[in-house]
Amino acid sequence: MGILIHFLIPLLLANFCSGSTNIRCSVPSSWLSGNPTIQRSTSSSGHVPYVSGINFYNTYLWTKWPKGKVTYKLDATLTAADIIEVRKAFNEYHTKTCIQFLPWEQGDVDFVNIERNDSVCGVAHVCKIGGYQFAQFGGNCRTMSTMVHELGHSLCLGHEHQREDRDEHLTYSSCHQTPSKDTHNWVTKGIYDYRSIMHYWCDANNACLGGRPTQSNVNNCGGAVTTGLSVMDVDGINSLYNCQGCTRHRWRPAQSLTQADRENLYNFGYYSQNGAPLYPCRAASRGEVSAGTFDDATKSCKISHGQDLVTITDNVEVLTIPGSLNWFCYKYELVSRAAASPRTAIPAGSSNWDKWVGYIAYASKSGTGGVTERSIGKVWTWTHSSFGYSADMPAASGNFFPSEYQVLSCHLDSQCMSMFG
């Protein structure tokens, strides 16, 4: 594993941020953040919805793209290779969110011009500013990863490492530069996401703009561990743009569940031994964000972490599914491991190592005296590969790792669709 670390990280750094120019690490953070002083919106409509784990500009001042449709133009400065990277970035959004990047057509007024600019690593206007705006990448940063980050700005996302509460998660004590905290017009709630594509790398050799993680087991951040959107990036965007279909589930803070949230909780026939319905929660434990079993009485999330049973009370989120389980043929249901696919399963979070994603698993354990204990935990996998041999489940009588488990999934029901013609 040590060899892998030493090999991978220099390679990724070289790709993302260094070389002779080292643009990403040396330009002012205000540039890298998509300098808000150069962006103006005349709109004063909208409000700030709750978005878990993501910063975004206040829509009172900054305007989102209606229905998540973003008009773009590909600038003549882009090479064919650049365009391939841009299209990969579009695809990242198209496959995981309801955001649509649509080519400019005659008469379109507002659009993002996608440009190459070798004097920056990446920079973009934040939100829809009206008329022409840009998303640029340049130098050694002309990658899908950079463009996913810049397009995140176009969609109103800010930097995770500039959250108001970031000092609880990062230290800049050995850094030459310390980016400011965004305390104005930002919403900072939810689980801190070291993996967000909107998080700078933790150790950029010279500038250290990403700070260093204070949570154990977290070694790096953002693009160093995430080529595209993190699980919580996706959840935040789907919430911000009110995405529907199989992206309509929402993770809500356990401490402030509303009555409407409670009506959107589903237990899929799973009850605790004392008869309470079981719901999925997620929380951060030693660098991992993963699913566990929610305890409504204590607002805590029980997670299996290796052999340990961890009970977390800070920043616990609970899964809600607005619009019922079967909404316009988009159906949420439990699927057995053999039939489940990460393509349709609901991700909950990421591991502390590499690009592993955790999905929501349900399983039962036969205890002594014929007592059955039911539990919600997670199963790790690489995105788009198949599920592994065992899930990782918390249980009062000792964690267990069953090979028979179910995975929460969502798909478009074709039989249902045919009824609508």
Ligand SMILES: [Zn+2]
């Ligand atoms: Zn940025």
